[in-house]
Amino acid sequence: MDTGVLAESTLSTASGGTAPAHGAVERIERSRIEAACEAACRSIAPAWPLDRAIAVNPHWARIGRPVRQVAARMAVLGDIQVFPPRDQLRAAWESGRISQADLRYALQALPAARSGALTERACTEALARPRKLPHLPLLIDVLDDDPLRHARLSWRQAITHQVSQTCAAYFDEHQADWAARRGEGLYAFWRDTITHDHGIGVLMGLPHLGHSLEALPATRQDAESWVLQRLGLPEAVWPDYLEAVLLTVNGWASWCAYLGWQARLLGASDEHLRDLLAIRLAWGAILLECKDDASAHHAFAAVQGHWRDAATLLQQAEAQLRVDEVWQLAFEAGYQRELADKLSVPGHGAAMPEVAPEVEFQAAFCIDVRSEPLRRALESICPTVQTIGFAGFFGLPVAYTPLATAARRPQLPGLLAPALEVTDAIVPASGPEDAAMSEIVRGARRKRFALSDQALAASRWPGASFSFVEAAGVGYLGKLWQWLKPSRQRRVRDDLAGVPGRYKARCRPVLDGLDAGAKADLAARVLQAMGIAHTLAPLVVLVGHGSQSANNAHAAALDCGACCGQTGEVNARVLAQVLNDPAVRSGLGERGIEVPEDTVFVAALHNTTTDEIEGFDLDRLGPAAQARWDTLNDAFVHACDQVRRERAVRLGLDPRTSHDRLLANLRERANDGAQTRPEWGLAGNAAFIIAPRHRSLGAVLDGRCFLHDYDAAQDADGRLLEQLMTAPMLVAHWINWQYHASTCDPTHMGCGNKVLHNVVGGHLGVFEGNGGDLRIGLAKQSLHDGQRWMHEPLRLTVIIDAPREAIERVIARHATVRQLLDNGWLHLWRFGDVELLRFVNGGWHALGLDAEEGAAMAPECTSPG
Numbered sequence: 001m002d003t004g005v006l007a008e009s010t011l012s013t014a015s016g017g018t019a020p021a022h023g024a025v026e027r028i029e030r031s032r033i034e035a036a037c038e039a040a041c042r043s044i045a046p047a048w049p050l051d052r053a054i055a056v057n058p059h060w061a062r063i064g065r066p067v068r069q070v071a072a073r074m075a076v077l078g079d080i081q082v083f084p085p086r087d088q089l090r091a092a093w094e095s096g097r098i099s100q101a102d103l104r105y106a107l108q109a110l111p112a113a114r115s116g117a118l119t120e121r122a123c124t125e126a127l128a129r130p131r132k133l134p135h136l137p138l139l140i141d142v143l144d145d146d147p148l149r150h151a152r153l154s155w156r157q158a159i160t161h162q163v164s165q166t167c168a169a170y171f172d173e174h175q176a177d178w179a180a181r182r183g184e185g186l187y188a189f190w191r192d193t194i195t196h197d198h199g200i201g202v203l204m205g206l207p208h209l210g211h212s213l214e215a216l217p218a219t220r221q222d223a224e225s226w227v228l229q230r231l232g233l234p235e236a237v238w239p240d241y242l243e244a245v246l247l248t249v250n251g252w253a254s255w256c257a258y259l260g261w262q263a264r265l266l267g268a269s270d271e272h273l274r275d276l277l278a279i280r281l282a283w284g285a286i287l288l289e290c291k292d293d294a295s296a297h298h299a300f301a302a303v304q305g306h307w308r309d310a311a312t313l314l315q316q317a318e319a320q321l322r323v324d325e326v327w328q329l330a331f332e333a334g335y336q337r338e339l340a341d342k343l344s345v346p347g348h349g350a351a352m353p354e355v356a357p358e359v360e361f362q363a364a365f366c367i368d369v370r371s372e373p374l375r376r377a378l379e380s381i382c383p384t385v386q387t388i389g390f391a392g393f394f395g396l397p398v399a400y401t402p403l404a405t406a407a408r409r410p411q412l413p414g415l416l417a418p419a420l421e422v423t424d425a426i427v428p429a430s431g432p433e434d435a436a437m438s439e440i441v442r443g444a445r446r447k448r449f450a451l452s453d454q455a456l457a458a459s460r461w462p463g464a465s466f467s468f469v470e471a472a473g474v475g476y477l478g479k480l481w482q483w484l485k486p487s488r489q490r491r492v493r494d495d496l497a498g499v500p501g502r503y504k505a506r507c508r509p510v511l512d513g514l515d516a517g518a519k520a521d522l523a524a525r526v527l528q529a530m531g532i533a534h535t536l537a538p539l540v541v542l543v544g545h546g547s548q549s550a551n552n553a554h555a556a557a558l559d560c561g562a563c564c565g566q567t568g569e570v571n572a573r574v575l576a577q578v579l580n581d582p583a584v585r586s587g588l589g590e591r592g593i594e595v596p597e598d599t600v601f602v603a604a605l606h607n608t609t610t611d612e613i614e615g616f617d618l619d620r621l622g623p624a625a626q627a628r629w630d631t632l633n634d635a636f637v638h639a640c641d642q643v644r645r646e647r648a649v650r651l652g653l654d655p656r657t658s659h660d661r662l663l664a665n666l667r668e669r670a671n672d673g674a675q676t677r678p679e680w681g682l683a684g685n686a687a688f689i690i691a692p693r694h695r696s697l698g699a700v701l702d703g704r705c706f707l708h709d710y711d712a713a714q715d716a717d718g719r720l721l722e723q724l725m726t727a728p729m730l731v732a733h734w735i736n737w738q739y740h741a742s743t744c745d746p747t748h749m750g751c752g753n754k755v756l757h758n759v760v761g762g763h764l765g766v767f768e769g770n771g772g773d774l775r776i777g778l779a780k781q782s783l784h785d786g787q788r789w790m791h792e793p794l795r796l797t798v799i800i801d802a803p804r805e806a807i808e809r810v811i812a813r814h815a816t817v818r819q820l821l822d823n824g825w826l827h828l829w830r831f832g833d834v835e836l837l838r839f840v841n842g843g844w845h846a847l848g849l850d851a852e853e854g855a856a857m858a859p860e861c862t863s864p865g
Contacts, residue, residue: 032235033224040242041273046261046414047254047776051763053557053565054414055682057737057825058254058749058776063816067795067824068112068325072317075133076310077240078247081745083324084331084793088743090127092792098330102337105849106329112322126323133320134313138244139231139284142302143291146205158204159283160248161771162197166190167252167276168774172761186275187220191282212289220271220278227281230288231303237310245280250748251774252276255764265417332794332827335686337849339797340836342699343689360384361632362537364530366392366545366560366568367706367728369685370608373646375707376700377639385635386537387693388530389707391728392544392562394571395526396511398422402495403507404442404449410564411571413731421512422574424495428506429619441503448498483551483673488664491548491607491614493569505619509570511578519578520587526575527593529720531711536599539628542576543613544568545606547681551673553759553766554751554779558608558681561735562728572603573616580620600625609679610666611640611647650680650790676754676781683783683791685739688732690724691801691831706732710801718806725810725817729798733826736796742778743793750783751775795824801831804844811839 045060062070071082092098103120107113144155170189194213201209217223233241246253256273263270288296365371367389375387393412401408403424410418425433426441496504527533546567547558556565563571578584579601588595603616613636621629641659648655653665669675688706689696708728715721742750752768752775759766765774783791800807807830811817820826828839837844
């Protein structure tokens with residue numbers, strides 16, 4: 001069989017030179033193949049495991065391209081939608097959610113719409129038609145030409161299933177009783193596995209597949225070279241072809257990208273994604289051996305013919321998506337207009353109160369959108385409270401190890417690596433740790449864990465499950481009864497599981513390895529970042545957040561993304577302990593921050609499923625601080641009730657019911673193992689406001705805005721603004737785009753129907769059903785209530801109250817921020833002297849949300865065509 005070769009021009013030296021020696025040719029080929037493979041692997045964004053679930057923009061690695069160009073590539077390479085589905089846009093148009101003014105504004109604002117002469121009529125007519133974008137086939141697709149192929153799994157489906165099952169076995173560390181041998185890497189493991197898999201050939205209609213496995217390349221590098229050289233594709237399309245190959249197993253590719261991400265945080269590297277790419281390429285080589293020369297020649301010709309025109313097809317797709325980009329912007333314009341009307345700008349909306357009441361309490365909430373309604377309610381009920389929005393990990397880059405366990409989990413954004421360690425200890429109400437008692441509790445907990453492990457192991461053995469149920473008897477039926485009749489129990493703190501009850505109140509997280517000076521430095525940075533270093537109230541409450549649900553594989557995704565999918569409890573408690581430490585306060589005084597003697601810090605948690613506030617370490621409060629906490633807690637109780645009533649309608653509950661009954665209903669939902677929608681999480685998120693609270697005070701933002709307090713007057717050098725635009729803003733963007741992608745393409749970027757989920761490897765992710773690719777993104781139930789979408793796929797609107805020069809310095813210094821802005825991945829506004837201004841083309845312009853003004857702020861950064 002003839003094999004494809006590299007173009008002759010790539011093997012020659014400069015004009016007039018001689019061809020390099022054979023060894024040099026091989027090195028040139030290998031270096032170019034290596035570069036193409038690396039480029040393809042860099043296109044895959046990471047996906048965090050279930051127990052550390054954080055939201056990720058699945059297109060994060062592609063933000064260097066304009067959104068429409070990425071949309072075209074995803075459609076052509078992977079049949080993936082990036083813009084909102086047209087049926088959702090049509091419903092928004094017909095209901096008036098998108099107005100004619102919004103559409104007119106978008107047509108005038110987008111250069112591509114103007115250059116393409118798009119009209120309102122053309123756009124509205126397009127909504128009635130499905131998108132028909134070109135799609136480039138892979139070698140496995142054109143080889144699958146059996147007339148009876150519709151009576152079996154397609155080869156693409158079968159290969160995805162086989163590769164996925166292999167990855168599940170290889171990466172599992174918690175679920176299986178027998179661990180896979182991983183010493184030689186993923187590719188070697190797959191190569192060994194496939195030679196012993198006698199069922200895959202039957203699924204593919206290839207009963208003699210085993211004979212073709214002898215052709216399998218021995219190494220990853222051989223597989224990459226063999227397939228690429230035999231395909232004979234132009235070198236220019238290699239990265240695109242390889243990216244399309246990875247998109248067929250995008251879930252596992254995202255998992256491997258996560259392993260690479262974690263390795264880079266530690267200054268190391270990881271080869272699993274390259275191994276996965278080689279596995280998928282090697283499958284093409286296997287199938288080639290199953291075909292005769294004529295079939296293979298036809299396949300080569302077909303693939304080469306399609307991919308030779310790849311650049312043209314991508315341009316065509318990009319041009320066709322102009323209309324979808326218009327509708328995306330029109331969808332956003334309606335929301336942005338309402339948001340602008342609600343925000344406080346001198347001469348535009350409400351002004352800051354001239355005389356603020358004396359502040360008795362300060363409550364610092366995580367910036368998660370679910371805290372916005374609670375902050376608003378608390379402020380309306382208690383005028384002497386000042387609420388503050390701050391990143392949920394409270395500035396502590398820690399990893400936490402629960403008492404008597406080897407588990408070490410990060411409690412900070414996934415963009416960062418932990419720098420500090422927190423462990424549990426038994427600490428009495430007053431005084432330091434009781435070391436002897438800590439050791440006693442460790443021993444007791446280990447014994448309980450050992451007994452629990454035996455019970456779990458017994459139920460895992462084949463054929464043992466029924467006998468285990470008989471032996472467990474009433475105890476097992478009790479678990480079933482909790483599902484049949486959900487309790488009204490408050491949130492259970494899993495970190496205390498196995499700790500004897502009498503010690504739970506004294507089991508506290510403690511920061512290890514820092515002396516008083518280092519703690520004072522840490523405390524000073526946090527207080528300055530919060531903006532309260534010199535205005536501390538007598539009681540300062542640090543409010544993290546967490547969720548509550550039963551039988552929910554994605555429970556961590558509803559906890560705090562700023563804490564790497566954990567609740568904010570550990571960070572809030574540790575920071576409160578540090579700030580209450582007399583030695584730290586003395587050190588703060590030396591650093592110019594005087595903490596009033598009567599100021600006390602308290603940690604608390606907002607349960608976002610039931611809207612309850614739980615205080616921690618209250619036994620360590622003195623009488624005065626306890627009295628203040630009691631007063632504030634009464635306000636919390638009323639504020640939480642108000643928020644529960646706001647949320648009730650979206651949850652299908654009666655907001656007019658009594659306080660106790662409504663709370664009981666929410667707790668029952670939280671403890672119901674059959675509940676597919678324990679809460680709506682961050683559905684609806686659409687904006688991020690970095691500004692003093694007075695800019696949004698009193699505005700009903702409907703739980704759609706991240707609110708981070710920031711006072712530019714206290715940030716003369718702009719360092720804090722730089723931190724906010726390069727950390728919390730990026731985290732909010734990730735959240736926003738995970739919801740966007742999961743809504744726009746639930747099949748590829750969402751994780752499907754959670755009722756059908758099976759957990760893979762104990763924590764790696766989920767299958768929908770018993771196979772297929774590893775699923776990433778959000779479940780349909782997190783976005784849709786069964787009748788309508790609960791999330792609108794709008795790009796994040798970031799609004800900053802800071803001088804233009806300070807914002808522009810951050811943009812100039814950070815390529816990532818520039819890419820997000822220049823390529824249309826988010827919108828950036830700032831508060832001007834008399835109005836809100838939008839950042840476009842390196843300058844600031846009026847919002848232009850009226851169609852007549854739209855052309856004045858038209859971005860030139862959009863992709864050509």
